[in-house]
Amino acid sequence: MTENFEFKLIASDGKARRGEITMPRGTVRTPAFMPVGTAGTVKAMYMDQVADLGADIILGNTYHLMLRPSAERIAKLGGLHDFARWPGPILTDSGGFQVMSLAQLRKLDEKGVTFRSHIDGRAYEMSPERSIEIQGLLDSDIQMQLDECVALPSTPKDIQRAMELSLRWAERCKTAFGNQPGKAMFGIVQGGDVPDLRIRSAQALKAMDLKGYAVGGLAVGEPQEVMLDMLDVTCPELPAEKPRYLMGVGTPDDILKSVARGIDMFDCVMPTRAGRHGLAFTRRGKVNLRNARHADDPRPLDEESSCPAARDYSRAYLHHLVKSGEALGGMLLTWNNLAYYQQLMQGIRGAIEAKRFEAFSEETQGTWAQGDI
Numbered sequence: 048m049t050e051n052f053e054f055k056l057i058a059s060d061g062k063a064r065r066g067e068i069t070m071p072r073g074t075v076r077t078p079a080f081m082p083v084g085t086a087g088t089v090k091a092m093y094m095d096q097v098a099d100l101g102a103d104i105i106l107g108n109t110y111h112l113m114l115r116p117s118a119e120r121i122a123k124l125g126g127l128h129d130f131a132r133w134p135g136p137i138l139t140d141s142g143g144f145q146v147m148s149l150a151q152l153r154k155l156d157e158k159g160v161t162f163r164s165h166i167d168g169r170a171y172e173m174s175p176e177r178s179i180e181i182q183g184l185l186d187s188d189i190q191m192q193l194d195e196c197v198a199l200p201s202t203p204k205d206i207q208r209a210m211e212l213s214l215r216w217a218e219r220c221k222t223a224f225g226n227q228p229g230k231a232m233f234g235i236v237q238g239g240d241v242p243d244l245r246i247r248s249a250q251a252l253k254a255m256d257l258k259g260y261a262v263g264g265l266a267v268g269e270p271q272e273v274m275l276d277m278l279d280v281t282c283p284e285l286p287a288e289k290p291r292y293l294m295g296v297g298t299p300d301d302i303l304k305s306v307a308r309g310i311d312m313f314d315c316v317m318p319t320r321a322g323r324h325g326l327a328f329t330r331r332g333k334v335n336l337r338n339a340r341h342a343d344d345p346r347p348l349d350e351e352s353s354c355p356a357a358r359d360y361s362r363a364y365l366h367h368l369v370k371s372g373e374a375l376g377g378m379l380l381t382w383n384n385l386a387y388y389q390q391l392m393q394g395i396r397g398a399i400e401a402k403r404f405e406a407f408s409e410e411t412q413g414t415w416a417q418g419d420i
């Protein structure tokens with residue numbers, strides 16, 4: 048067990064990287080998919096189930112936890128790991144993205160953001176310093192800088208303004224974070240869909256010598272092609288010896304194509320949210336269990352899966368649960384989806400080690416195209 052935060056590159060295949068992030072609470076095998084545990088829970092899952100599927104790290108959300116139950120209360124109770132019964136590493140987002148997507152934003156200026164809670168309407172101020180303080184109270188292992196993420200499409204002028212503000216906030220977060228052995232603060236590259244701004248943001252953050260780098264400002268409504276083009280521009284500017292995290296991404300197809308461009312870490316609500324809405328991810332593609340065609344189908348989602356939710360329940364039963372609004376429907380499909388995502392990541396890691404990632408990627412995409420699944 049290490050007292051430090053270290054990233055080690057184990058293998059590469061083209062731009063795809065196989066690595067390991069070691070920190071006191073555990074090792075994260077990369078490329079990694081990080082289940083989103085917004086309010087201290089990966090919705091509809093027990094934490095030991097999440098770990099048993101192969102997840103090495105989960106996400107927490109500063110915005111949600113500061114509003115309820117509050118970071119100070121979680122700190123008094125021993126930190127987020129004890130509170131949520133997750134002993135492994137936790138990455139927390141800084142809160143800015145959620146403020147701008149969920150809250151009634153009242154003011155955004157050099158100091159930070161002022162907003163009203165989407166829960167009770169109370170007013171809050173979030174500065175770079177307060178975001179790092181909250182993430183420290185949560186005892187987060189990987190803390191994200193406060194940033195401003197603009198939706199796409201936006202004007203180049205607004206994208207530049209938000210990118211430059213985020214760089215100034217990165218400096219303040221770095222100062223507030225200080226030196227915490229075993230923990231890390233990641234910078235977030237912004238710059239929208241403007242290549243020159245992306246390069247400037249990445250180069251400026253690289254000069255800050257941070258322990259890891261996220262690519263933000265994507266998966267905000269742009270076509271996949273634009274997202275991938277921005278990765279082609281951004282990743283070469285980031286230090287090869289530090290982990291790279293693409294925020295909010297994505298579908299299995301997004302993940303394969305982003306690993307191919309040098310991304311190491313992913314998070315997305317897709318598998319959990321889709322599971323709660325009746326959508327199953329499988330090796331053969333997506334299955335919408337709301338569809339009446341499943342009403343008499345005795346087959347499981349995937350008879351070869353190691354996950355009981357995929358292997359032991361008929362589509363007819365899953366359809367019944369989803370149509371009936373039974374909680375077990377969302378539980379089983381979330382379990383299936385997270386199992387599929389972790390099996391995909393395990394396959395990706397093995398393929399990079401075996402120097403056959405491109406073939407694995409093509410094979411995987413090919414099986415999704417199968418007919419009636």
Ligand SMILES: CCCSCc1cc(N)cc2c(=O)[nH]c(N)nc12
Pocket residue numbers: 083085106107108140141142143144191194195196235262263264265266267294295296314
């Ligand atoms: C728990 C959610 C983590 S990822 C949220 C997220 C998602 C996406 N797509 C972009 C950003 C971004 O640019 N900045 C920040 N802080 N977060 C982002």
